[in-house]
Amino acid sequence: MIIAIDGPAAAGKGTLARHLAVELRLAYLDTGLLYRAVGKKVLSLGVDLEDIARAESISKALKPADLEIDGLRADDVAQAASKVSAIPGVRAALLEFQRSFAKSPLKGKKGSILDGRDIGTVVCPDAPVKLFVTASTEVRAQRRFKELQDRGSTVIYARVLEDMNERDARDSSRSVAPLEQAEDAVKIDTSVMDAEAVFETAMGIILAAAPEVNVF
Ligand code: DC
DSSP states (O other): OEEEEEOSTTSSHHHHHHHHHHHHTEEEEETHHHHHHHHHHHHHTTOOTTOHHHHHHHHHTOOGGGGGOTTTTSHHHHHHHHHHTTOHHHHHHHHHHHHHHHHSOOTTOSEEEEEESSIIIIIOTTOSEEEEEEOOHHHHHHHHHHHHHHTTOOOOHHHHHHHHHHHHHHHHHOSSSOSOOOTTOEEEEOTTOOHHHHHHHHHHHHHHHOGGGGOO
């Protein structure tokens, strides 16, 4: 069983994927973390974000432990991740790891769930369940603003909104594996839903598409 979840930043993909992973005993991979780890390394090493060759070699050398680096959730890292993720060689280097995670879930798990931007379109095009989780830009920016405030950052809402618009535009317009809804994905607009309602909606879609997922 593979569940693919895609959508723009702060739409609620991660919260939903984590909850589904526990409920359905699936191994969870937040694929944004891979790009964030590459972006973070590029920033920490003082490498120019336009330096394609260095970004590619950093992505080829990425290890699972790099996903535990501190500060991956910061907004400057998100922007760096978005920039390096537009480099075809970086995407190619990270693709195999994502596919093998999807196909060989950890022991004791019934399958896998991956969230990102191109899971249903490129990484796992044959996934039996695909969700496209989205929300209005304002709602997503508000959520990110609150999340950053809760973490103690001094942030300005207008700046968060601007950064989010910039990142979504870049992620949606790049030439390789842009953010887009797969033809066979079911869209969930979370703008006026809380996390529980999103979970219940997703469970309904999953059980209709793949009833076997609930058989333990
Ligand atoms: O999901 P996130 O916000 O942590 O992702 C950070 C960036 O990584 C995002 O702006 C674009 C990139 N990304 C991607 O290109 N493909 C994915 N499957 C996941 C993330």
